[in-house]
Amino acid sequence: MTIALQHPVGTTNPAALVDSQVTDRLVRRITADHPEISEPTARRIVGQAAAFVAASGRYPGQSLAPSQLVDYGWHAFILHTVDYARFCSQTVGGFVHHVPTDEGDETPGQARATRERTLAAIRAAGYTVDEELWPDLAKCTQCHAGCTDSPKNS
Template identity: 80%
Template sequence: MTIALERPVGTTTDPITLVDPGVTERLTRRITTDHPEVSEPIARRIVGQAAGFIAASGQQPGQSLAPSQAVDIGWHAFILHTVDYAAFCEQVAGRFVHHVPTDEADEMSGEARATRERTLAAITAAGYTVDEELWPDLANCSQCHAGCTDSPNSGRRR
């Protein structure tokens, strides 16, 4: 008996391929509008990494995974497009992938490095390429309005 693999072992796919091109365009526009300092090529990369993060999160329920600050921007842009986001979650995870902000106690415990490594390993294990330049850190997302990367109040908390 021969088992055919969807992709050869050890290879990864650019996660932007998971996102419909029209959705990619909408999300890229949202990111560059909300964050004028982000160029269109970087915004596209952010969309791809957010897609890989969401897919990995959906495939690994119960894991404590977290986005980088840049990827959090992409995740928030995606969530704002609720119809597209719900359809994407169903496609990659078979269920809705909720945004659950980090507990303040978890942030204080100094586990950021371990969480980052666990997140990148989960994305790779799911078969997606990690764009290391977009993962230098983790998002400070302790409660959405005051702490998330794209919050109007985020600069006041630090």
């Protein structure tokens, strides 16, 4: 995969992408749905979710995937559809869809390669990566049937 740099690598704090009122709403949602997550960590998650969505919109077709923690932020954002649609439009010029993978589509070593590709895309888009929030990839196989925060897995 080749990604052309449009911004200096890692120069933009992704938390600055999301309006503070929207961030507050998303943080409340994340901490309500996941009481084990502290408010400061939820704020970091919102920033990384924003960076992930922005990179996904800038590099469509690259098969990027969030970490489990970042997936919590993305799902919270998607639930606030007006805010999410506005963010996508302003940040990448169009809606970034959530397209889960089917069970069994993953091959050995693919998760590591996908993680590295995702982090490279976020950096190439000019956003700082919070490595502590990316220890793994989410197992998001079917929304409301297997996503990390679906009722089935709660």
